[in-house]
Amino acid sequence: MDALKLKILEILKEDARRSAELIATMLGTAEAEVARAIKEMEAEKVIVKYATVVNGSKVDDEKVTALIEVQITPERGRGFDAIAERIYLYPEVKSVYLMSGAYDLLVEIEGKTLKEVASFVSNKLSPIDRVLSTKTNFILKKYKQDGIIFEDQEDDHRLLVSP
């Protein structure tokens, strides 16, 4: 990928709402060039989505999130992919990662209640053929997500005017 696209991605990762005009100014390049690069990256699925990072603890309908360690028997010829696909198609599943170490897949589940997550694990995930075991870890508090610290630690502590 060219240097311009990488720089655009850096700027958009900080704030997805930045316009092509603003990015062009920041990079000292033409707006049309930035717009074209963004369009290309969207088409190539380099940019998959423009999302908002929400501090769930400040929202009333806070959700329950669990990280589930799943051990599986890989399938002949397709390894872990087929089983991972079966799991990630469930709408409750936010993310699935193939891991090294003591277990194979790390599955992130989001539900309204503890009960809902538990029932997903026992009724949908565990019964899948080739799933050997699951271990459910509930997230109790999020301190930092996607590089953003949720507490007010990033206040500007500088003097208002200095030499």
Place this chain on the structure above:
Amino acid sequence: MIKEEPTVRQAKSMKEYLAPAVRSIPPSGIRKFFDLVSNSKEDIISLGVGEPDFSTPWHVREAAVRSLEQGKTKYSPNSGIPELREAIAEYLHNSFQVTYEPSDEVLVTVGGSEAIDLALRALITPGDEILIPEPCYISYSPITSISGGKAVGIETFAKDQFKLTEQSLRAAITPKSKILILCYPSNPTGGIMTYEDWLPIARVVEEHDLIVISDEIYAELTYGYKHVSFASMPGMKDRTILVSGFSKAFAMTGWRMGYACGHSELISAMLKIHQYTVMCAPVMGQVAAHEALKHGLEEKDRMMESYNQRRRLVVKGFREVGLECHEPQGAFYAFPSIVATGMTSEQFAERLLYEAKVAAVPGHVFGLGGEGFLRCSYAYSVSQLNEALERIGQFLKKL
């Protein structure tokens, strides 16, 4: 028998005890504006700071913590820990092609400010004239006076991109001229000097036998130009005290870590004052500075790229709202002209503060040539800068 009260001699007015040199220094214009801003409680966006918005890189902070855990809490050699002096010499050699002997040509100080103070105190004989291109960092003139020297400002102009010119330097020189203080890239203008700009200046310095104190604290923050150290100019190394520090490039303002490099006899004279006043720079800060030089250059480049993006944003923003703004090529300040509004920089800055809730420093506090300008730091987030530009635009429309 009535006991007689002992007579107590009243102290004079405290002012009368003060040293005349200190008494005669006017209060800093920046201090006055700071008080104004601090007393204004409402939601203010400040463009008034002279320091990075980044925190010191994490690995640098960790190095300091580790040094504390290891109990490195004792005095260091007066001129600084040897590893740091070596790292400074190596860095200056690699980055700016100027070579110093770590053992006797490098002195670690408490910020670049102490280095400048030491240099002036080591050199000035009362009555010497110290040439200072202005607008400039606010401290040069007062600390010159405290050392018994006479500050002579040399005005620089926006039309010359605030560069020092041979002609204006020559015009300011008298038989009493002894020192020239340079600060490029410049706080507050963002002006820089290229090799070609330096050549005639070096010629004049040699002709008139001047000593140069070159404050290169912003050397790492240049955009599209490679910084040229004045000490690297032919024949200038022995006439120059190169002053720099870690505050700006490595976001370490609060650590107060700086250094001075120069001829061993000058450094040795500065060391005398340094050892009798501060002994040595704080050791944990020296460890952090060493880590910054050894492993922090990549992080520095990342910060610089970010400043550059914001620089383009503010310069374009000022021009769009109708303020003339020369393109700063260094540091992290824009210096737009407010002459077209008909106000003085102080009036403009005060009204901008009260009516638009944006704080920026009026240019006149930086000396000759500063009147009619506003120093605006762009070491702020893009959203803050956008909001400030929006407010300034609205304010100008209402005038």
